[in-house]
Amino acid sequence: MPSPAPASSVRRLAKKALRIVLLVTLFMAMAGIGAYVSLTLIIKGEDTVIVPDLVGKDILYGLEILSDLGLNTRVKGTAYHDQVPKNHVIDQDPDAGAAIKRGRDVKVRVSRGAETILMPNLEGLSLQQTRILLTENGLCQGVLSGMTSPRFDPGQIMAQYPPPGGIVSRNTCADLLISQGPSSPAFSMVDLSGLSLESAIRQLEQLQLAVGTIRIVLRTGTPLDTIVDQIPPAGHRVAPGNSVDMAVNRSNEERLTGGTENADQVELFRFSxxxxxxxxxxxxxxxxxxxxxxxFDDFLAPGQEIWLLIPKSGNPTILVYVDGQLVETRIM
Structure with missing residues (x-):
């Protein structure tokens, strides 16, 4: 019958077995941790991106970059900035270098350019080109004046104020002097008798003559609402820019007198x-x-309407021009 193993041998075997179990356990734990870390990095790498630096960049460039990264661009506002050019990014949120998930928003503030700019040179441009250039620079059109010039074609800008090259604030309005072309020689005044007031005014404008005083008279036997008198008379020598006074035949005697009964009365004038x-x-x-x-002298949007109170006293004549063209005449 074999003798039992000594106790020391049993203890050595037990320690050896325990050591093996611990090594296996440690190996499995480390393998699990490694797999978890690797999977986390893979998932994180797929779902998050690093926000690029957009400050000072063109907004269209920033939009393209963020779109490629799977991020959304949100413009949170605009502001004037002396250092950042127009349509470039002033600041961003989150900042450059931040890690965010795809599909998140990156908010940017866009520059409107410097609050003060150099007044552009408008000389030689047409009025339409001038309006476009002023609008692009945040400026506006001021007072329009015209005069004859042998050097500039009709409709070209001859001079401006403020002058070109000066530093001006945004929303500054530029007063413009527009060429009417070479001056025309004197000619014989046409006969306006029998024309309606609107037709007479249109003919004067074609001849570059100004509308002077318009009077209301009563001439029996003569068609109503027509021109019955003019100064200068037909055949008189006139030149472009001269004024022409006219008398219009009207039948409403109360309105012709311009007496005290309507001296304090007003009438609503509407134009759309x-x-x-x-x-x-x-x-x-x-x-x-x-x-x-x-x-009234201002720019109206399509369909916009203005209301004006016109005094009846004196039988005033109302002339309406749209972009310099006479569109309506009315005797109140």
Whole structure:
């Protein structure tokens, strides 16, 4: 019968077995941790990206870069900035270098350019080109004036104020002097008798003559609402820019007298700009004996309407111009 193994041998075997179990356990734990870390890095690498630096970059470039990274661009506002050019990014949120998930928003603030700019040179441009250039630079059109010039074609800008090259603030309005072309020689005044007031004014504009005083008279036996008198008379020598006074035949005797019964009365004048796509300049002038007043001069959007209170006293004539063209005349 074999003798039992010594106790020391049993203990050595037990320690050896325990050591093997611990090594296996440690190996499995390390393998699990490694797999977890690897999987986490893979998942994280697929779902997150590093935000690029967009400050100072063109907004279209930034939009393209963020789109390629699977991020959304959100413009949180615009502001004037002396250092960042127009349409370039002033700042961003999150900052460059931040790690965010795909599909998240990156908010940017876009520059509108410097608040002060150099006034562009408008000389030689057409009025349409000038308006486009002013709008692109955040400027506006001011007072329009015209005069003859042998050097500039009709409609070209001859001079401006503020002058080109000066530093101006945004929203500054530029007053413009527009060429009317070479001066025309004197010619014989045409006969306006029998024409309607609107037709007579259109003919004067074609001849580059100004509308002077418009009077209301009563001539029996003569068609109503037609021109019955003019100064200068037909055949008189006139030159472009001269004023022509006219008398219109009207039958309403109460309105002709201009007496005290309507001296304090007013009438509502309404004008609506026709539908379209662009704003147009609308001018409303009131002609009275010996005086011509500007009642309205501004740009209106298509379909926009203006209301003006016109005094009845003196039988004023209202002239409406759209982009420099006479579109309506009315005797109040």
């Amino acid at each position: 700009l026709e539908n379209g796509f662009l704003k147009k300049r609308v001018q409303v002038r009131m002609n009275l004996p010996q005086i011509s007043l500007s009642l």
